[in-house]
Amino acid sequence: MKIAVVTGASSGLGREFVRQLALLDKQLDEIWVIARRRDRLEALRAHCRVPLRVLPLDLTAPGAADTLEAALKAAAPEVSILINAAGFGRMGDWQAVGRRESAAMIRLNCQAAVEVTQVCLPFMGRGSRVLEICSTSAFQPLPYLNVYAATKAFLYRYSRALHWELRPRGITVTAVCPYWIRDTEFIPTAAQSGQPVHHYPLASTARRVAFRALYDSRHEKAVSTPGPVCTVHRLAGKCLPSDAMMALWEGLRRL
Numbered sequence: 001m002k003i004a005v006v007t008g009a010s011s012g013l014g015r016e017f018v019r020q021l022a023l024l025d026k027q028l029d030e031i032w033v034i035a036r037r038r039d040r041l042e043a044l045r046a047h048c049r050v051p052l053r054v055l056p057l058d059l060t061a062p063g064a065a066d067t068l069e070a071a072l073k074a075a076a077p078e079v080s081i082l083i084n085a086a087g088f089g090r091m092g093d094w095q096a097v098g099r100r101e102s103a104a105m106i107r108l109n110c111q112a113a114v115e116v117t118q119v120c121l122p123f124m125g126r127g128s129r130v131l132e133i134c135s136t137s138a139f140q141p142l143p144y145l146n147v148y149a150a151t152k153a154f155l156y157r158y159s160r161a162l163h164w165e166l167r168p169r170g171i172t173v174t175a176v177c178p179y180w181i182r183d184t185e186f187i188p189t190a191a192q193s194g195q196p197v198h199h200y201p202l203a204s205t206a207r208r209v210a211f212r213a214l215y216d217s218r219h220e221k222a223v224s225t226p227g228p229v230c231t232v233h234r235l236a237g238k239c240l241p242s243d244a245m246m247a248l249w250e251g252l253r254r255l
């Protein structure tokens, strides 16, 4: 049995990935969808021709990865694609974001992504693909999104190294690094702790980002920058010193 595992499938990018996989990947027998909101996951069935297995898990809770591992061991599928889209951010200075939310971001965006990847890898083989949903914020330190950007830099570095390690096994790992996406719950959630950013010019859509990310993964790319802004951002991050990048961000942020 060939399956896809998608975390963060109850909304935004994760949900869009499920829809596009169900439409485009004719070889999938099941898609396993993971998030906390069971009703949202169940509702996805109406949009998918591929059977869904709903796993309502809080990935930051102790034992969540064990639950996934036990389900995989019981079904013994081939995981042909894993998409780690579960993640969240908080905007604001260090006080506004606070200790608990900072720790929660690290647990979900870093620890849970690594644990889910570790759990799925033994079930993957030649031709399998992993998409770690990072962010363009991985390309520079970002004041007022400091912990979030650092979690995505972690995931980006992890993905790049894993891509290298798994190449001999024929498994592709793609670090997906989108710029702002306007039609997901990410921005309203992130703005709950503060609004240091007022405008999101040239923001993309979940449909475009998911389509481009899947295309890049099929073409075995280590990094996907699904859109012009994140592509330029990646180049700038390689050429300019971090202080210059932060000064530019400060100017844009104040617009």
Ligand SMILES: NC(=O)c1ccc[n+]([C@@H]2O[C@H](COP(=O)([O-])OP(=O)(O)OC[C@H]3O[C@@H](n4cnc5c(N)ncnc54)[C@H](OP(=O)(O)O)[C@@H]3O)[C@@H](O)[C@H]2O)c1
Residues within 6 Å of the ligand: 007, 008, 009, 010, 011, 012, 013, 014, 034, 035, 036, 037, 038, 040, 057, 058, 059, 060, 084, 085, 086, 087, 088, 089, 108, 133, 134, 135, 136, 177, 178, 179, 180, 181, 182, 184, 185, 186, 187, 189
């Ligand atoms: N939107 C953007 O501007 C943007 C830009 C760059 C990168 N990204 C990244 O893209 C990914 C998807 O974000 P999105 O834009 O689609 O935002 P979203 O609509 O808020 O989706 C986030 C998903 O993560 C799930 N999630 C949150 N906490 C969880 C937990 N503790 N356990 C399990 N699942 C959890 C949510 O489901 P439940 O609430 O049901 O658990 C939801 O399905 C994130 O990693 C984000 O960092 C977003």
